Amino acid sequence: MVDLLGQYAKIKDIVDPSIEEVMNSAAFINGPKVHQFQKNLEDYLGVRNVIPCANGTDALQIAMMGLGLKPGDEVITADFTFAATVEVIALLQLTPVLVDVDPITFNIDIKAIKNAITPKTKAIVPVHLFGLAANMDAIMDLAKEHNLYVIEDNAQGIGADYTHRDGSKTKTGAIGHVASTSFFPSKNLGCYGDGGAIFTNDDELAHIIRGIVNHGMYERYHHDVVGVNSRLDSIQAAVLDAKLPLLDTYNKARRNAARKYNEAFKNHPKITTPSGLTACDGICDTCDCHMFHQYTLNLKDVNRDGLVAHLQKKNIPCGVYYPIPLHKQKAYTDNRYNEDDFKVTNHLVTSVISLPMHTELDDEQIEFITTTVLNFINAN
Numbered sequence: 001m002v003d004l005l006g007q008y009a010k011i012k013d014i015v016d017p018s019i020e021e022v023m024n025s026a027a028f029i030n031g032p033k034v035h036q037f038q039k040n041l042e043d044y045l046g047v048r049n050v051i052p053c054a055n056g057t058d059a060l061q062i063a064m065m066g067l068g069l070k071p072g073d074e075v076i077t078a079d080f081t082f083a084a085t086v087e088v089i090a091l092l093q094l095t096p097v098l099v100d101v102d103p104i105t106f107n108i109d110i111k112a113i114k115n116a117i118t119p120k121t122k123a124i125v126p127v128h129l130f131g132l133a134a135n136m137d138a139i140m141d142l143a144k145e146h147n148l149y150v151i152e153d154n155a156q157g158i159g160a161d162y163t164h165r166d167g168s169k170t171k172t173g174a175i176g177h178v179a180s181t182s183f184f185p186s187k188n189l190g191c192y193g194d195g196g197a198i199f200t201n202d203d204e205l206a207h208i209i210r211g212i213v214n215h216g217m218y219e220r221y222h223h224d225v226v227g228v229n230s231r232l233d234s235i236q237a238a239v240l241d242a243k244l245p246l247l248d249t250y251n252k253a254r255r256n257a258a259r260k261y262n263e264a265f266k267n268h269p270k271i272t273t274p275s276g277l278t279a280c281d282g283i284c285d286t287c288d289c290h291m292f293h294q295y296t297l298n299l300k301d302v303n304r305d306g307l308v309a310h311l312q313k314k315n316i317p318c319g320v321y322y323p324i325p326l327h328k329q330k331a332y333t334d335n336r337y338n339e340d341d342f343k344v345t346n347h348l349v350t351s352v353i354s355l356p357m358h359t360e361l362d363d364e365q366i367e368f369i370t371t372t373v374l375n376f377i378n379a380n
């Protein structure tokens, strides 16, 4: 699904010296590279504070700890996403409230959020799924009306621009009260191991979070709050700082690949290609709302699992993200849930398929992939 080796081969001459700097300084933990990357990412995102940490799951957990959420507080998030989001809610003994998603964007459904809000609700966690910005204006309005925190899970959306109703743009991750991201190798900005970060424009919250990531210390050996140990190591920061200037170029390559995929599948009665917020294709000329972490088709009247097997036989990687709704996962089932409230997710898990998407896809590969997909669908 990704070509990390092909990408590394092209950027070896900028990544290796950055890593070597760390090796030669032996500042492996909290070295100058970590600080440098943090500053550069703050500038890139237009956010006041970036707090690096060990991975994207920690970032979500620490964001929730920083907001002071307490056991029993209800946190609303999407049923159709990676489990990390609901996992940390449950770990902190908060109450996860899973809600359905929109059938076109696959992002959290605004009406479903509204219906799920109770006096115990404290936060909403929208996920910019597959790289497409969630409907943030509507989510921020709801949050304001009900006095809720918004925690953006930006693990798949880094670099995307959200266009507000008034036409202004903000990078995803800089809109909510706090946001998290992951630098897992296959993410749009990936390191060569684990990494993550928390973003916030709230300086006071940033201060609290900087202590939490460091054992709850604000002064050496004074532990004011219960914290964790979650650090981005200097070698990973060196990789990320070398790659950050390439992020826009990389995202552009993904969007170009998506455009070619869309063209090949255009108007096919059994295939719905990805769509953006305003029912654009997410890659129109006026928005940059979709960074295509995944390129995901929604199929109609197609034997999806047959197609998966066919692609595997032709050595074309593909993925089903995600095959089981979170509310049906053993760890997260709850008799409060009603199947009628999850019609979209229950269907999407049977109809979606993600095709290879990365920065090194060439026209020949795209042609081979689309022809193989279309041959199967047209013959079955």
Ligand SMILES: *Cc1c(COP(=O)(O)O)cnc(C)c1O
Pocket (backbone or CB within 6 Å): 055, 056, 057, 058, 081, 082, 084, 085, 127, 153, 155, 156, 181, 182, 183, 184, 194, 195, 196
């Ligand atoms: C990858 C991912 C995470 C977790 O990131 P890790 O760095 O693997 O812990 C969280 N949420 C979403 C939506 C993700 O895609």
